[in-house]
Amino acid sequence: MKTEQHNSLRMLQWMMAASLAFPVALFVFAASNSWFSTNENADREIERTLDVAHEHALKVFETIDRSLSEINEIVRGRSDDELRANVDAMSARLKQLTDALPQLKSVWVFDNKGRALINSLDLALPHIDFSDRDYYRAHVASDVGTFIGANLLPRPPYQGAPFFGVSRRRVSLNGHFTGVVQASVLPEYFEKFYARIGRAPGSFFALGLTDGSVLARYPNLERSARLDPKGPVGRSLSENPDGSLITIRAPGDNIERRIGYRRLAGYPVYVSAGLETSAIRDRWLKAIGYHLIFGIPATALLFGLLLFALRRTRRLNFEATKRREAEEALKHGQRLEALGQLTGGVAHDFNNLLTVIRSSVDLLQRPDLAPERRARYVAAISDTVTRAAKLTAQLLAFARRQTLKPEVFDVGQCVSSVTDIIGTLTGASVEIVTHLPDKPLYADADLGQFETALINIAVNARDAMKGEGRLAISVTASEWLPSATMPRKDGYVAVAIADSGCGISPDQFERIFEPFYTTKEVGQGTGLGLSQVFGFAKQSGGEVVVASEVGKGSIFTLYLPRVAGSAVRPPPTDEAPLVDGNGLSVLVVEDNRDVGTFTTDALRELGYTTELRQSAREALDEITSHADRYDVVFSDVVMPGTSGIELAQQIRELHPDLPVVLTSGYSHVLAQNGTFGFELLQKPYSIEQLSRVLTKAGNWRKARRETA
Incomplete structure (x- = not known):
């Protein structure tokens, strides 16, 4: 109060001084x-x-x-x-x-x-x-x-x-x-x-x-x-x-x-x-x-x-500045907290996975190990690597950096086929009701990621209902996204999943899509399920909307871009069965020497003829000199200098009949623009997966040569 009085008195003094000199001051002020x-x-x-x-x-x-x-x-x-x-x-x-x-x-x-x-x-x-x-x-x-x-x-x-x-x-x-x-x-x-x-x-x-x-x-x-x-x-x-x-x-x-x-x-x-x-x-x-x-x-x-x-405005500005500084400090603290939670979650899960791998490797090195125990430890390593790859995929999904493989599919038919899996996961005490459209509604998205998103939402709903309640899944058409200002030409397909669970409290509502955020007990969940749904929806050109009331359940609505029925693409053919290389010649392009050496050695064990190059420039020189020697080019995407995508595009221009298979653990170019029409094998891959995709590419080239 004293400060305010002092300020008021001081302000009056300034006004009195100004009133004495106002003609000159006013002219200078106005003139300037x-x-x-x-x-x-x-x-x-x-x-x-x-x-x-x-x-x-x-x-x-x-x-x-x-x-x-x-x-x-x-x-x-x-x-x-x-x-x-x-x-x-x-x-x-x-x-x-x-x-x-x-x-x-x-x-x-x-x-x-x-x-x-x-x-x-x-x-x-x-x-x-x-x-x-x-x-x-x-x-x-x-x-x-x-x-x-x-x-x-x-x-x-x-x-x-x-x-x-x-x-x-x-x-x-x-x-x-x-x-x-x-x-x-x-x-x-x-x-x-x-x-x-x-x-x-x-x-x-x-x-x-x-x-x-x-x-x-x-x-x-x-x-x-x-x-x-x-x-x-x-x-x-x-x-x-x-x-x-x-x-x-x-x-x-x-x-x-x-x-x-x-x-x-x-x-x-x-x-x-x-x-x-x-x-x-x-x-x-x-x-x-x-x-x-x-x-x-x-x-x-x-x-x-x-x-x-002016005096009052300066004070208000000063107070507003202080308030903004406080808000920025609060936001910075929240960002650090979220980053710490994300880092801690990743470290916790990966340390668990690495512990299994390290322990299995140590046990495999023991002499006189029984064959059945050796097989069990090898299986544990393989299963742990699969879980680590899934964890990485979920993180990329939340960050909207995963490499999607979009295809056109009937959403109602997909929901109908996934319902059985959801029923198995939720248990017999959860009643599942579906409301599907009379006519097919087609969406353009990654089918596997869509099914995973449905399962993640359903599992989350099961936990909210404590294993007992009613789960309603409906598929409808929508012209708008809730956050959009203009309708889309073909509209969207809306998949709504409503549960009769406990609902989401207001203090948790803003954090449900954060990675590793979970209200479950330790060991009951990773906190990555809903973050995968969020990242998949955003990267697919849609969004996910949540409506919830405590004690009355929640409704998760997933929006995906809709396409006309005439635009439906035929389903992809099944993968080629696992076969030996039978002398199929493969040019491997990998800048990581350990990965490249392991890949070429494994392919030789399967009967392939391989050659390793560690850069796109070396690979182009090799293809220019010996183009007819190779049946397939297998290249990493992220490499110093020319990337694998640029290498594949140059090979497509120079040798259109030479198939190129790309591989990557993560590439922002692939995440934003897709695979540019090239076959993609996601890291980490198994030797069986690598053999299938290379055999498929080699058979395609042989068939093309026979028909030429």
């Missing part, structure tokens, strides 16, 4: 605010005008570029003699193009020695060598794309306004240089446009090249002027090549201006717009004049009120 406001408004006006000039110039050059491409297509494959023989018809087409574009003065086609073959002018073609022009010289040595040159004067017998050339290289069908296609652009076209949009006093526009050449300028001065690279504009271009706002004194007329410049995307051209600083200053003086004439009596009281409001 008006000065900054005027300059900010001028900068915004310059930016808006620059947007217009930039958009105009970009469209003009893109139009010219497309016209040159069109002309290049017209003359492509025609010899110089053919063009001379059809000069009238070709000139008419060029003239038609020139008449349609007011920015063009003329269009020309030159041969490989700089002589004109065709132009859009009505005058006869003179025997003049144009090879010294910049728009021609730029293309002789190499293809530089679209070239924009400096301002030039017409060469006799031609007359008229200055122009600058925009040109492209002509090449023959075999890629040899055959000449140049060039458009003569009128700078005055830009200057007239700038005169129309630059109606504000002191307006300024310029169009120039990156080398400092000025192509067009308003107000018009000497177009052939060049900017000094060591001057203020040159230094600004080197520091901010894409664009900026600067204040300079132009060397041409020695007038100080505030200008903004911007580079055209894809072209060595800058557009600038600005205002004279004297015009900005006149605006400010005019605004201050109104303050002096009309504002002094009315502003005195306002100044006091503003000062009071």
Whole structure:
């Protein structure tokens, strides 16, 4: 309370002091605010005008570029003699193009020695060598794309306004240089446009090249002027090549201006717009004049009120800042707690799995171990590896980084087939009721992950009902996602699972999808089931919504993208049975030496012929030299330099009949974009799985060769 009183008294003292000096203070305050406001408004006006000039110039050059491409297509494959023989018809087409574009003065086609073959002018073609022009010289040595040159004067017998050339290289069908296609652009076209949009006093526009050449300028001065690279504009271009706002004194007329410049995307051209600083200053003086004439009596009281409001606002801002800092600290603590829980959960589960593996390995190393015990320990290791892979898959599912294998399936039919499994898991005391649609509803998602999500939700519901109650599963169509603002064309398939359990308390509602978060007793669950559902729904393009009330149960609704019935793909064929390699030749590409050596040794044991390479570059060199030696390429995805996906795409282009099988434990590219049409074997894989997928790929190639 004392602090507030002290502040109020101090505020009154400030107001009393201000009331004594208000005429001067008010004028300085208003003048400074008006000065900054005027300059900010001028900068915004310059930016808006620059947007217009930039958009105009970009469209003009893109139009010219497309016209040159069109002309290049017209003359492509025609010899110089053919063009001379059809000069009238070709000139008419060029003239038609020139008449349609007011920015063009003329269009020309030159041969490989700089002589004109065709132009859009009505005058006869003179025997003049144009090879010294910049728009021609730029293309002789190499293809530089679209070239924009400096301002030039017409060469006799031609007359008229200055122009600058925009040109492209002509090449023959075999890629040899055959000449140049060039458009003569009128700078005055830009200057007239700038005169129309630059109606504000002191307006300024310029169009120039990156080398400092000025192509067009308003107000018009000497177009052939060049900017000094060591001057203020040159230094600004080197520091901010894409664009900026600067204040300079132009060397041409020695007038100080505030200008903004911007580079055209894809072209060595800058557009600038600005205002004279004297015009900005006149605006400010005019605004201050109104303050002096009309504002002094009315502003005195306002100044006091503003000062009071300013003090209060500062206090409120200070309090808001403190509150935000406290909220950020709380959120940071919650994030650290969640990260600690996730890390601890992963460490706990993996340490348990590693303990089983380590103990089994130690026991296997004991001498005189009975065969049945050896088999039991080996089985324990295999089972533990499978559980570790499942744990990793659940973590990737929550992080939306798993590699999905989407397929189109009937959701109702899938729910019907999974119901038996759910009934076995929930027990006879749980009544399961399904409400399926009369017509099939198809979804595009990973079928295996969908079934896992249903089972995870059902198991969670069973535990909430303590093994006794009613579980209702319904499948319906929905046009919207609950969080979406617009409907989807084909809509969504909504799978709702309602239980009669205890419900979810409000303090737990926000955390149910967190990995390793569980309210069950130790050993009764990992806390990864619902996190898998959440990650699968989000990565599939849908979402999961929960409605719950304590004591009345919960409803989990899973939304998946729906597809039309006509888009249904046939089901995948069964995997090939496990067979020996029978001499099938495999090129293994794996940057991890231990994994690569183990894979090649295991494949040789199964009768495959193998060769190991540790990078995509080495693999490409090997395939280039001995492409016919191999039946299948088996490559890791994540490798230094060129990835396995890029390697597979290059092999597909060079050798489309050579199958490529990819393998990965995790790749963000695969998680975001899929497998790009390649067969994928997820790590960790068994030798049986590897043998099946390689045999399947090898049989595909043999069948293709037999039918060829």
